[in-house]
Amino acid sequence: MLKIAVCAKQVPDTDIPPSQFKVDEGALRVIPPAGVPPIVNGFDMNAVEAALRLRDAGVECEIVIFSVGTEFALDVMKKPLAIGADRLVLVDDEASESLDALGTARVLAAAIERDGGADLVLAGRQASDWDQAHVPIMLSEIMSAPLVTLVRNLAMNGGGESFEVERVAEGGFQRIECPIPAVMTVTNELGEARYANLRGIMAATRKQPETMTIADLGIGDVANNGKLEMTRLFVPISESNVEFIEGEDEADSGRLLALRLREAKLI
Amino acid sequence: MSGGVLIVGEVVDGGLHPTVRQLVNASERIGNEASLCLAVDSTFDDSVLEGIGVGNVILLEHTDTAADGSGGVYSLLTELACEAVKRLEPSSVLIAKTDAGSVISARIAARFDAGLASDCIDLALNADGKVAVTRPVHGGSALAVYEFAGDGLQVVSVRPGSFEPAPVSGGLPEIERLDMSDVSVEGEVPVLVETVSEEGEGIPLEQADVVVSGGRGLGGPEPFDNLRELCGLLNAALGASRAACDAGWIDHSHQVGLTGKSISPTTYITFGISGASQHMAGCSSARNIVAIDKDREANIFSHARYGVVGDWAKVLPAFTAAVAELD
């Protein structure tokens, strides 16, 4: 049986209006808008979907979700379970706040190792909070496993000894044959995660995550290795100087807009 | 070298990737002596380095570089870059945040236990000689400034397009060819089976002077035909928001934004795009944004130069008809 680890990060909801995005410049933190729950990083849900499609295609597999963080919203983190993932492993630790990408990758690698390893590690192409796209690449380095980024289609070859992958590339895509085990990052081109049905939601409610702290993993102090220090965090001001074109009705506005743009030599 | 800035450049079809000259320009912010290393095969023609504006160039010669460059797995390119870092012992590595650069920079950082700042749009040198960077975070909703601490290697990836290319200066730089034929990738690697080109229709987005884009507000695939007609009249390229692409209304190769294409046309005209920060990340260097949206409060209007508040279905036909009548 193929063991698939999917790395999923809890992040602030990205679908809030830009005007609601606030930071605390003193504390160098993002202030989540009141009453808006976090989400599972969008690309990580695409990664869960990739795993589920392998199963749909007849590949016998166990799908385990791994997440490093703190103050987890359990009902949010259980979303992958509700659509078919088997287990949820949470490294729940306040110190995860001060992990950099390499630290996070080390913790994930250790958690996956402790869980018996994996034949395939799937992750999102980037986390929508700090937009780094580092963790899975570093994970592949730590695990000495082959890496394919920006996966938009994933299948297993007939004999089950390698993966057939399509990855997004500049001006098209690439077909890649990837050995097992491997680390891959998944992009939204793969397609959105399926919706949970009632049975899935009920099953997920009954499942409890396996939780641990970083110390439980016995990899020493990986937090706060301080190679980079944030010194400022701010919302750039965009000064609105829009000129609204208003005609007698909407069609007239469209007509006047064309004339205005020509006058300004913009078309 | 030992100390100083090492630029890891990309070679495409024997030429320099446009980001190489941008990196040369960016490097001047953090040091006055940069070296450039390039992974090349023996067919590489030095003359493309004419006027590159760095003191010396190190060519990392290996027969398989081209295959790896298009291979999408970047394993050999990573090994060559790491070898260059080992031999030259720079204090900073500069690399472009392309698909290849993302992978290579993160693997260098992991390998050398280095600090890594990615997708930076600005660089500076502190009083104490440490690099400070500015990078957009949270999809571009905020900017963060980071400073490197400690004495370790500083790896910085730079967002393509955020620096102008360095002006052509000097003649041929000093060129050193290093035979890297004994460098190989250990262990199993992914194998590139084929590269399939899937160019979008019409004018390439990155080259167009006018871009017309549609978003979720268009409600379906059909209105994109109306936009195609408008593109034809304006000699414009066709763009889209991710929401429209994800809905399957138009191919992802038309996506503008943080995880799509970065464009900098003179005129960018949007229909039914709200202007989420991740979308704006790809068009913030458009000189004039023109937005048509039915919601006066839509964020796109805080970036736009001209706007019409209204239903695209009413505005677009009249706009197109008027454009057709312009001479």
Ligand SMILES: Cc1cc2nc3c(=O)[nH]c(=O)nc-3n(C[C@H](O)[C@H](O)[C@H](O)COP(=O)(O)OP(=O)(O)OC[C@H]3O[C@@H](n4cnc5c(N)ncnc54)[C@H](O)[C@@H]3O)c2cc1C
């Ligand atoms: C990590 C990450 C990366 C992302 N990368 C990208 C990216 O590269 N590019 C990108 O575009 N997005 C990206 N997104 C998604 C982004 O956050 C937004 O969800 C997306 O841009 C919204 O697209 P939209 O403006 O078309 O849709 P919406 O935000 O839904 O806006 C639709 C607009 O249409 C208007 N409208 C509705 N009906 C009409 C009508 N009849 N006439 C006129 N106007 C109408 C509405 O008022 C609204 O303003 C990314 C998100 C994440 C989390």
Ligand SMILES: Nc1ncnc2c1ncn2[C@@H]1O[C@H](COP(=O)(O)O)[C@@H](O)[C@H]1O
């Ligand atoms: N704390 C985390 N827990 C689980 N997965 C993570 C974590 N951080 C990053 N990842 C994974 O790595 C991907 C890229 O993250 P990043 O490098 O932070 O942009 C994400 O899409 C996740 O799949």
